[in-house]
Amino acid sequence: MTYIIKMTKISKNRKKNLRKFEQQKQYSLPDAAKLVKEITTTKFDASVDIDVRLGVDPRKANQMVRGIVTLPHGTGKDKKILVICTPDKEDEAKAAGADFIGMDDYIEKIQGGWTDTDVIITMPSLMNKIGKLGKILGPRGLMPNPKTGTVTMEVGKAVKEIKSGKIDFKVDKSGIIHTSIGKVSFEPEKLIDNAKEFLHTVIKLKPASAKGTYIKSIYISSTMSPSVQIEPKSVEI
Numbered sequence: 001m002t003y004i005i006k007m008t009k010i011s012k013n014r015k016k017n018l019r020k021f022e023q024q025k026q027y028s029l030p031d032a033a034k035l036v037k038e039i040t041t042t043k044f045d046a047s048v049d050i051d052v053r054l055g056v057d058p059r060k061a062n063q064m065v066r067g068i069v070t071l072p073h074g075t076g077k078d079k080k081i082l083v084i085c086t087p088d089k090e091d092e093a094k095a096a097g098a099d100f101i102g103m104d105d106y107i108e109k110i111q112g113g114w115t116d117t118d119v120i121i122t123m124p125s126l127m128n129k130i131g132k133l134g135k136i137l138g139p140r141g142l143m144p145n146p147k148t149g150t151v152t153m154e155v156g157k158a159v160k161e162i163k164s165g166k167i168d169f170k171v172d173k174s175g176i177i178h179t180s181i182g183k184v185s186f187e188p189e190k191l192i193d194n195a196k197e198f199l200h201t202v203i204k205l206k207p208a209s210a211k212g213t214y215i216k217s218i219y220i221s222s223t224m225s226p227s228v229q230i231e232p233k234s235v236e237i
Contacts, residue, residue, distance in 0.1 A: 024229075027228055028231060030188065032229075033220065036222050039226060040222040040223075041225075046184045046222040049178060049180050054210075056175055058171050065205050066171070066205075070165050070197075071197055073182065074165030075167065075194075081097075081118065081159055082098070084102065084123075085103060086125070090102075093159060095156060097159055110133050119142070120143075120144050120150065121144060121155055122144045123151070182194050216232075
């Protein structure tokens with residue numbers, strides 16, 4: 001039997017960008033932030049992402065790393081927020097800038113397959129209704145959670161925080177945290193500030209049961225760009 005192996009062709013731009021840095025080298029955070037801007041050739045304003053591999057076992061409850069952080073300069077993305085609340089809280093949510101506001105009407109829409117929102121905020125008293133939507137919202141990362149501040153009586157405050165750059169993150173099954181820290185259009189200093197705020201939060205959340213090296217690797221990249229490796233010691237506190 002003959003097997004045909006199809007090789008992926010590397011574009012001229014990608015080859016050119018790969019020559020601008022050493023893929024195996026670990027760069028300082030400031031140098032890495034500047035490099036990502038240099039090696040991004042997309043015509044749109046690409047997101048800048050950061051991936052952190054941790055020395056934890058996510059299968060163990062006492063080594064799960066999850067948290068929230070407000071990026072100093074925001075993410076550069078205007079997140080669409082749905083607030084599921086009682087009528088007396090609708091004005092508060094609207095004044096804070098929520099994109100969608102309602103209760104039973106939106107619960108029915110979600111049951112019908114509608115999920116055109118980035119974040120859902122609700123009240124503790126309505127979680128019994130929201131819980132029924134777990135199979136739809138869970139896989140999409142939209143399920144409200146008190147730990148991320150999306151189940152609260154202060155719906156207006158929650159909306160404002162998310163609009164201003166508050167994000168939540170969680171280590172995946174492979175021990176990696178992946179999140180966005182801005183846009184390529186950001187000045188390097190803003191990307192550096194956002195990355196530091198995020199990484200310092202991750203470091204503070206180190207589980208007491210985690211042994212050995214906690215931050216194993218850090219990579220920064222933009223949409224469709226090569227990844228640049230960051231020296232972990234350059235950001236540790």
